[in-house]
Amino acid sequence: MVIRYGSTRAVYLQLADLLRADITSGRIPPGELLPYEGRLEQEHGVSRPTVRRALAVLRGEGLVYTERGYGTRVVQQQTRQHIKVPRAARIVCRMPTEAEREALGIELGEVVPVVTIHVGAQTRGPYRADMFDFTTA
Structure with a gap:
């Protein structure tokens, strides 16, 4: 999946979708650091505010948490x-x-x-x- 800039879906939501897919598929396992913001900017051709909004969506969903100075990690999902x-x-x-x-x-x-x-x-x-x-x- 790639970000489509002409889409009606906001770019930050598309980036959140991509990262969510990597998390739920196990490509980025629990406890693993996500790529840092600058790398996500470069890989996806988006701005820093777009990356930050996408990460905020994932934090709101409880999929990741961010520690200042350490980065953003995937949360260990609990059995529901x-x-x-x-x-x-x-x-x-x-x-x-x-x-x-x-x-x-x-x-x-x-x-x-x-x-x-x-x-x-x-x-x-x-x-x-x-x-x-x-x-x-």
Whole structure:
């Protein structure tokens, strides 16, 4: 896949797509450093702000993390647990409260939504959205 500059899809999203494909296919394994920003610029013929926006997309998806002075690494993906949800349930996805962050081990600055499941007057959760898959029963 190559970046198409005439495409209706933004260039930074195309670059994020390329990097995501390399990560999910295992070409860039967990714990591995991504190429540095300058190299990504040269390889793909894009600007530094474009590279940074693409990396921000991947950070937002929880695929990579960046350490200042060290670079951007692929996150070790955790095994996701499956939760069956009754069909009549209401599922709410939101950002966690401070107490939920602490209880669920979500670091300050991490973008990890939480999910609650409401069935009648009963509430289940919150669950970290990055660790669970939800399916109907």
